Amino acid sequence: MxxxxxVTFAWLTxxxxxxxxxxxxGLFRRARAEARxxxxxxxxxxxxxxxxxxxxxxxxxxxxPWEQVRIAAGLATMPVGLDLAxxxxxxxxxxxxxxIAAYGWFAALVALNVSxxxxxxxxxxxxxxxxxxxxxxxxxxITPLGQALMLPAVFAALVAxxxxxxRAARAxxxxxxxxxxxxxxxxxxxxxxxxxxxxxxxxxxxxxxxMFIHLGALSFVFTARLSEEFSRRDDELxxxxxxxxxREALAAVGELSxxxxxxxxxxxxxxxxxxxxxxxxxxxxxERDLLLGxxxxxxxxxxxxxTDLLTLARPLHPEPRETLPRELITRCLGPAERAxxxxxxxxxxxxxxxxxxDAHLLRHALENVIENxxxxxxxxxxxxxxxxxxTRHGVDGREIAVIDTGEGMNTEVRKSARKAFFTTRTTGxxxxxxxxxxxxxxxxxxxxxxxxxxxxxxxxxxxPEPAPPAA
Numbered sequence: 132m133x134x135x136x137x138v139t140f141a142w143l144t145x146x147x148x149x150x151x152x153x154x155x156x157g158l159f160r161r162a163r164a165e166a167r168x169x170x171x172x173x174x175x176x177x178x179x180x181x182x183x184x185x186x187x188x189x190x191x192x193x194x195x196p197w198e199q200v201r202i203a204a205g206l207a208t209m210p211v212g213l214d215l216a217x218x219x220x221x222x223x224x225x226x227x228x229x230x231i232a233a234y235g236w237f238a239a240l241v242a243l244n245v246s247x248x249x250x251x252x253x254x255x256x257x258x259x260x261x262x263x264x265x266x267x268x269x270x271x272x273i274t275p276l277g278q279a280l281m282l283p284a285v286f287a288a289l290v291a292x293x294x295x296x297x298r299a300a301r302a303x304x305x306x307x308x309x310x311x312x313x314x315x316x317x318x319x320x321x322x323x324x325x326x327x328x329x330x331x332x333x334x335x336x337x338x339x340x341x342m343f344i345h346l347g348a349l350s351f352v353f354t355a356r357l358s359e360e361f362s363r364r365d366d367e368l369x370x371x372x373x374x375x376x377x378r379e380a381l382a383a384v385g386e387l388s389x390x391x392x393x394x395x396x397x398x399x400x401x402x403x404x405x406x407x408x409x410x411x412x413x414x415x416x417x418e419r420d421l422l423l424g425x426x427x428x429x430x431x432x433x434x435x436x437x438t439d440l441l442t443l444a445r446p447l448h449p450e451p452r453e454t455l456p457r458e459l460i461t462r463c464l465g466p467a468e469r470a471x472x473x474x475x476x477x478x479x480x481x482x483x484x485x486x487x488x489d490a491h492l493l494r495h496a497l498e499n500v501i502e503n504x505x506x507x508x509x510x511x512x513x514x515x516x517x518x519x520x521x522t523r524h525g526v527d528g529r530e531i532a533v534i535d536t537g538e539g540m541n542t543e544v545r546k547s548a549r550k551a552f553f554t555t556r557t558t559g560x561x562x563x564x565x566x567x568x569x570x571x572x573x574x575x576x577x578x579x580x581x582x583x584x585x586x587x588x589x590x591x592x593x594x595p596e597p598a599p600p601a602a
Contacts, residue, residue, distance in 0.1 A: 168215035216295035249277035398429035449489035478518035507537030
């Protein structure tokens with residue numbers, strides 16, 4: 132195979148590869164009109180180059196008239212290129228009406244070519260000597276009718292297409308200048324090939340090689356545009372994400388403000404009433420002690436609300452120390468003792484050995500769980516707490532199971548129980564289990580909730596043991 136045929140075959144391979152890539156991209160996004168035109172140009176150029184490769188040599192290849200195929204593919208490329216140039220330049224609708232006439236005229240030329248009225252049926256063999264290479268190819272003579280109908284249409288299409296490409300380059304700049312210049316080079320190659328075909332000059336054909344340069348420039352433009360579009364969409368998604376995060380933050384602040392206002396206003400009202408009563412000079416000592424107890428209780432209530440909010444908002448950095456788990460559980464039974472709830476604490480000797488944890492944080496979490504359990508049971512009921520040694524996902528640790536005999540939770544409530552500000556009670560911030568989950572996560576542990584409507588609730592807190600030091 133001579134060097135021109137080898138190079139043309141290389142261009143054909145590139146066209147097929149580009150066509151596959153653009154078809155793959157088109158599966159995931161709706162292709163615009165200019166992209167569809169580019170895909171059509173790839174198909175027609177691949178067909179043109181295939182016919183060009185097969186026309187090289189002394190003997191015809193198969194029964195297919197490849198010279199007619201080549202001319203048909205070249206003619207079909209003309210209106211498609213003009214269509215693409217008009218799309219890129221943003222041509223007015225009035226100008227685009229001429230495009231319909233162009234498609235019709237070149238379709239008629241393709242039909243005449245297929246019928247044999249444009250080229251003679253018997254091609255001649257042309258030899259071109261370029262230094263050490265001798266290029267042999269078959270060329271068909273264009274009939275006088277073909278010259279009269281085809282050549283003016285081709286030259287008019289070349290001029291119009293070049294005009295719109297340069298117009299697009301002036302309007303948009305950047306990569307489109309490369310497209311405009313490459314098309315001008317292609318137009319020169321087409322004029323050269325047409326002159327060679329009419330006058331039978333011993334010169335190699337150049338259009339397929341200049342077409343590769345033009346399609347390469349177009350491919351670069353579409354790739355750059357696709358990259359810019361993806362980048363723009365990423366920026367839009369980032370802006371939308373930021374806006375959503377800001378709205379979520381504002382919504383959380385609004386919800387938090389409402390909850391804090393509601394929860395803090397009640398104890399503040401009680402405190403103000405108690406202070407007003409304490410100002411009475413004739414107040415008996417017994418009532419004074421009662422009011423002071425109320426002040427202490429309500430102040431402690433406000434302090435717990437503030438502590439919960441700070442625990443939820445600030446980063447947690449546990450400071451593990453050896454802690455006896457049974458003693459920790461005993462110190463957390465205050466909510467049950469105040470409510471007069473019966474507590475059944477069970478443990479095994481191996482579970483009572485020291486664990487490494489932040490006793491302050493873990494006590495805060497356990498108190499929240501116990502307080503929720505006591506509130507769920509109301510008056511009466513039995514609170515069962517089981518301390519056991521467990522293994523979870525291959526990690527040893529301690530599990531504290533808090534079991535109440537309350538009403539339990541349905542599936543929807545159970546799934547939302549750990550969300551901040553979620554509560555089914557008329558009072559409360561809804562931060563209890565959210566804080567528990569955060570504290571256990573900071574300890575690399577876990578919280579499991581088991582509950583069914585009417586069957587009570589079991590909350591399991593798993594605290595892992597530290598990994599043994601490497602030998």
